[in-house]
Amino acid sequence: MPELRLTLGGALRALRSPAARQIHYDEQNVFSTSLGHLGLPGSSRWWTGGFGDQTLDTAVVLIRRRAGMTRVGFASFVHDVLARALFEAGAAELRSHVFAPWFPALHNTPGVSHDNPPHLRYHGALVIGAKPTEGMSSLLESMPVTQAVLSQDRYCTALHAYKVEQSVPIVIDGRPVAAKDRGFRDLASDGDSGARQGARGAGRR
Numbered sequence: 001m002p003e004l005r006l007t008l009g010g011a012l013r014a015l016r017s018p019a020a021r022q023i024h025y026d027e028q029n030v031f032s033t034s035l036g037h038l039g040l041p042g043s044s045r046w047w048t049g050g051f052g053d054q055t056l057d058t059a060v061v062l063i064r065r066r067a068g069m070t071r072v073g074f075a076s077f078v079h080d081v082l083a084r085a086l087f088e089a090g091a092a093e094l095r096s097h098v099f100a101p102w103f104p105a106l107h108n109t110p111g112v113s114h115d116n117p118p119h120l121r122y123h124g125a126l127v128i129g130a131k132p133t134e135g136m137s138s139l140l141e142s143m144p145v146t147q148a149v150l151s152q153d154r155y156c157t158a159l160h161a162y163k164v165e166q167s168v169p170i171v172i173d174g175r176p177v178a179a180k181d182r183g184f185r186d187l188a189s190d191g192d193s194g195a196r197q198g199a200r201g202a203g204r205r
Contacts (some may be wrong), residue, residue: 037099037100037102037122038099038100039097039098039099039100040100043075043097043098043099043100044095044096044097044098045079045083045095045096046094046095047083047086047087047091047094047095047096048087048091048092048093048094048129049093053092053093053129054167055131055132056092056093056129056130056131056132057129057130057131057132057135057136057163058093058127058128058129058130058163058164058167059127059128059129059136059161059162059163059164060125060126060127060128060161060162060164061125061126061128061159061160061161061162062122062124062125062159062160062162063078063122063123063124063125063126063156063158063159063160064121064122064123064156064157064158064159065123065124065155065156065157066153066154066155066156066157067157069154069155071098071101071123073155074098074123074124074155074156075098075124077151077152077154077155077156078096078097078098078124078126079096079098081148081151082096082126082148082149082152083096083126084144084148085144085145085147085148086126086128086139086144086145088144089139089142089143089144089145090134090139090142091128091129091130091139092129092130092131093127093128093129094126094127094128094129095126095127096124096125096126096127097124097125097126097127098123098124099122099123099124099125102116102121
């Protein structure tokens with residue numbers, strides 16, 4: 001999978017809040033493709049704290065729903081099966097998201113092409129953090145998780161996992177964080193040749 005920069009905050013755009021403008025800037029970046037995904041009320045769950053803990057090994061899993069599977073059934077699988085299993089396995093950071101249906105009219109940010117063919121769309125996401133002493137592998141190989149993924153073929157066509165190299169807050173305590181104060185670094189300057197994105201990916205089916 002290619003590298004990408006992921007912004008989990010599409011719901012802010014619907015509110016036209018000041019923080020939403022920061023998401024617009026990500027979408028207008030000519031060097032990468034960023035498409036916001038809206039979430040309906042109650043579509044995201046924060047299972048733990050842990051955001052901003054740079055000591056955690058963190059990954060983002062982007063999920064595609066299987067054709068013919070209902071949105072309600074898919075949401076239940078993401079939240080009540082996958083996320084719950086990760087929580088029971090001891091994830092140090094855990095968030096689950098189910099995105100609203102894709103409607104181009106809702107993604108009307110200026111100067112951005114919103115071509116998003118159905119076979120490339122994502123319908124949900126998991127943010128998973130593990131303590132370095134325990135390791136991401138141990139978390140994913142735990143009994144609750146291995147049991148949960150046995151039924152993933154029924155609900156999903158693909159799960160793409162990305163290792164997070166840096167998390168940058170856009171909003172803290174309800175207030176947007178100015179770009180100069182976010183602490184985002186150019187990963188290319190750290191010796192990662194050509195890498196300018198916040199996550200590195202590996203596909204998984």
